[in-house]
Amino acid sequence: MRRRLILVSCLLIAVAAITMFLLRVIVDEVTVQRMITFQEAEPNSQVVWKDGETIRAFEYAFRFGKKQPGIVDVAFPPYAVTLGNRQYFLWVSDEYEVGTYMKQGDTGTLYHLQKSSSAKLQSILAQAYSVSGNASAAEGEAERNMDLSFLEGRELHDLPNESPSPTGEGYAPAYLDSHLYTDDERLLVELINLRIGFMHESNRDELMNLYTDSAREARQGAGSFNGFTVTSIRVDGEISINEQKGLFEATVRTIQSRDGGDPSSTLYVFHRGKEQGAVWRIADVD
Structure with missing residues (x-):
């Protein structure tokens, strides 16, 4: 014993x-x-x-x-x-x-x-990071030629909605007003609006079509998809579009809230290749 x-x-x-x-x-x-x-x-x-x-x-x-x-x-x-x-x-x-x-x-x-x-x-x-801070724009901003054809045939949202709007089915999504931006910036704003719409609808397939190939790859096997509603949004600071070694990169910082919660800072990053016919895609959302 x-x-x-x-x-x-x-x-x-x-x-x-x-x-x-x-x-x-x-x-x-x-x-x-x-x-x-x-x-x-x-x-x-x-x-x-x-x-x-x-x-x-x-x-x-x-x-x-x-x-x-x-x-x-x-x-x-x-x-x-x-x-x-x-x-x-x-x-x-x-x-x-x-x-x-x-x-x-x-x-x-x-x-x-x-x-x-x-x-x-x-x-x-x-x-x-709930307190917003503007990222400084990189030097040497490159000349940009935006391709808007990617958005053809899609329903675009261009009316801002800056307050939580509960409906019988939940909150109504808020969008950025694309008319407030230059032609160079408008495509990026519309991509943000499309993402907001697909997140509100919990439409994962359409949402993934907005992302770059590498961003989609990184999200595969990442667990269940959780949709939500952006109930207020505004652009914080300048939209930055710059030329990198092998692609063009754009960043848009917003202050937004989801499902009627407190506003926080969100950074959207976009990539576009330099090859002919390349279009902007979302590389990341932080």
């Missing part, structure tokens, strides 16, 4: 030691920046947390993520996260239950977060 008690005690000690090892946290802060490209961070977007609860939320999210098979080509990340000497690119969105991340230096390999971790990190980041 005594021998059995000793064995049980040793087993319990071993289990406790393993648990402590798995749940250990050895870093004392976590740093997050919003990204414009893989290499460039949004100015004045750095946030640092030193409280144990937030550090553990990020630490456990990355520690218990699930590696996805294959190599993918994805759009640039909404966030870069630094934990001690480890760095990650992080994708979390209110459109999907499951977020993804990539280890810096291991480009092409994605990991899925657990649902609980995705919700926790999304809540932390939403609170941290």
Whole structure:
């Protein structure tokens, strides 16, 4: 009997030691920046947390993520996260239950977060970035030629609706007024409006058609689709359109609320190739 008690005690000690090892946290802060490209961070977007609860939320999210098979080509990340000497690119969105991340230096390999971790990190980041900040426009704005043919045959929304409007079936969606913008900017605004409409309708197939191929790839297997209604929206600052090495990139920052909630900052990123006939697509929404 005594021998059995000793064995049980040793087993319990071993289990406790393993648990402590798995749940250990050895870093004392976590740093997050919003990204414009893989290499460039949004100015004045750095946030640092030193409280144990937030550090553990990020630490456990990355520690218990699930590696996805294959190599993918994805759009640039909404966030870069630094934990001690480890760095990650992080994708979390209110459109999907499951977020993804990539280890810096291991480009092409994605990991899925657990649902609980995705919700926790999304809540932390939403609170941290609830106060709007204008991203500075990049220098050397390139000449733009927009192709509006992508929108032909679609119902376009150009009347703003700046207040929550509950109807018998829920809230009515708010849209941006495309007439307030130049020809160069109008396509981007209409893509935002189309996204708002498809999110309100929970029309995943049509919504995915608005995204770049890499953005669609990154969203595959990301869990169930959650539609919502944008109940107020306005553009915050200037619309930026710039030429990158292999494509054109545009960013539009908005202040918007969903389902009648508090307004928060949302960054839309668009890409268009340089080949003839290329059209704008949504690369990311943060």
